[in-house]
Amino acid sequence: IKALYVDEINKCISMEMYKTAVKTPETISIDFIESGAKHASHYIDKLHTNRPSSVIGWDNKIWSIEECVIEIILCIYEASQIDPKSGKSLIGQLSFDKDDALAMKFVYAASNLRCAVFGIPLNSFHDTKGIAGNIIPAISTTNAIIAGIQVFQAVKILKDSSSPLKDVYCSRCPTRKxxxxxxxxxxxPNEKGCCVCSTAILQLKVDTNSFILNDFINKVLKSKLGFIRPSVTIGSSV
Structure with missing residues (x-):
């Protein structure tokens, strides 16, 4: 939890990834993480029987940051236990289902922590379940539409058709027609000036004492050359 909601956020802030954001994200307090971990440990050791999802009306209640930490740890613990049917732990075998209580509790707690980091209002479990239930069908429908369009264009290539290939844009709202x-x-294709289609080589001289890798990526690759998510190879590593 610390690696995801503290270390990773601090790393992104240091790289100025959120410099254009209206509000800079804030990491989860270490005190909340340590307190939540201690509470979850006591629950696992059966020193007490209270957990956020055991309280009456918990699904309509907005959990605190500490409660979200507790539930994430307990969900991971439950998933790591040996399944009597398969003889294996559930980690790596589960697929998301909004009607799966374990999966949904984990998603709810994790998403609320993410909301807290970026200053987004937290939701209740019930509201989050409704949102998650709407996302999956929407993604599936969009993927099906785009996949169908791709097949239409692929058929033209396979048939060596004289019909020209088309760029097809899917609009959220219908046109007037x-x-x-x-x-x-x-x-x-711009084979001469395109860095992707051609073997263009660009020589760049910089002062390595003051010009860091992050400057090269943001100021040169993104701002000047127009790359969105460039990959930089240094030796054998990317």
Whole structure:
């Protein structure tokens, strides 16, 4: 939990990844993490029987940061136990299902901690379950639409059709004619000036005493060359 909600956030802040954000994210307090871990440990050792999801009306209550930490630890502990049917732990075998209590409690607690980091209002378990239930069908529907469009274009290639390939954009809202899919002719490849299509080489001289790798990525690759998520290879590592 500390690695995800403290160390990783501090790392991103140090790399100025949130410098354009309206509000800079804040890490989860170490005190909450340590207190939650201690409470979860006591529950596992059966020193007490209280946990956030055992209180009456817990699914309509917004958990505190400490309660979210407790529940994440307990969910991981439960998933790590040996399943009587398979003889293995559930870690690595579970798939998300909003009706799976264990999976949903973990997602709820983890998402609320993420919300706390970025200053987003927290939700109750019931509200989060409704949101999660809507996300999956929406993603599936969108993927199906895009996959179908890709198949249409692939058939043209396989048939060596004279019909030109199209760039097709899927709009969220219909046009005045009630159309959602907007085909257009793709731009011709810029083989000479494109760093992807060609073998272009750019020589850059910098003062390595003051110009760091993060400056190279943001100021050169992203700002000047237009890369969105560039990969930088240094020796044998990326």
């Amino acid at each position: 009630g159309v959602y899919l907007l085909p257009s002719n793709p731009d011709k």
